Amino acid sequence: MNKRQEIINLLTKRLELEQKRFLGLISERRKLQKNLDMSEMEIKKELGVGFENQNEQFEKENKSLQKELELSEEVMLRMRGEIDQLIKKNSTIQENIKNLQQYHQQTTKELKVSEKKYLKLKIFAENKINDANDEIERETQSVARENKRLEQELIITQAKLKKTKNRNTSLQNKLELKKKENLKLVNLCEELISIREQQN
Helix, strand or coil: CHHHHHHHHHHHHHHHHHHHHHHHHHHHHHHHHHHHHHHHHHHHHHHHHHHHHHHHHHHHHHHHHHHHHHHHHHHHHHHHHHHHHHHHHHHHHHHHHHHHHHHHHHHHHHHHHHHHHHHHHHHHHHHHHHHHHHHHHHHHHHHHHHHHHHHHHHHHHHHHHHHHHHHHHHHHHHHHHHHHHHHHHHHHHHHHHHHHHHHC
8 A cells, every 4th residue: 555655646746747847838838939929020120031930940949849748748648547547546445445444343343252152162161071070070989889889798798608508508418417317217117117017
């Protein structure tokens, strides 16, 4: 933007210089025309036939000045057109800058709102995570206590089972012994009955 403004200022200065030069040429032309008009009669009187040559010289100078004026006018018109285009482009740039600034402000505003929402969600999520971690810790401790209790109960149950097995084995041994004793008694009784019957 600064570069374009510098170009506009430079072209404006050039335009002012051309305008001054143009006005100077017009003033000079008027002076020459006035001198030409004032001196025409005097030249006719003093030079007689030579006046035509002098007049022709003035005409040539007048035409040269006229061409310079026309060229200056063309240059000024062209420069004015360039300046108008630059001014128009500068206006467009200024409008774009304004739109970009508005967009930046709107985006910044929306970003701040999004940041606030994000912070709220972050805090909420962190609280939930902390609560979940606390709950997991409590559950872990509870499971550890329960496992310890079950291990102790298992040890006690295994001891009782072993004791029961031992007792059962002992009872089975006693039962076998009783069966053998009963069998001996049965056999003995049968022998006694048999002897009694033989005696009768």
